[in-house]
Amino acid sequence: MAIIITDECINCGACEPECPNNAIYEGAEEWKYAEGTSLEGDFVLPNGNTGNADEDQEPISDEVYYIVPDKCTEC
Numbered sequence: 001m002a003i004i005i006t007d008e009c010i011n012c013g014a015c016e017p018e019c020p021n022n023a024i025y026e027g028a029e030e031w032k033y034a035e036g037t038s039l040e041g042d043f044v045l046p047n048g049n050t051g052n053a054d055e056d057q058e059p060i061s062d063e064v065y066y067i068v069p070d071k072c073t074e075c
């Protein structure tokens with residue numbers, strides 16, 4: 001699954017509050033699996049990714065809004 005915000009993004013932030021899974025974050029903002037999901041503590045996702053839901057994760061982009069692929073359900 002490849003989920004990206006395209007080059008047409010003007011960094012306005014309108015999409016962030018619309019995502020039901022809290023999968024969209026502002027550039028340079030750390031994110032957590034627990035935010036907007038029911039994940040708690042240590043977990044293994046169906047795709048094999050592992051982690052701790054409450055740990056801060058590195059931003060995927062430092063400049064523009066980004067989507068966390070593991071949190072996006074392609075709604």
Ligand code: SF4
Binds near residue numbers: 018019073075
């Ligand atoms: S497509 Fe993904 S990132 Fe976009 S609103 Fe739906 S769950 Fe959120």
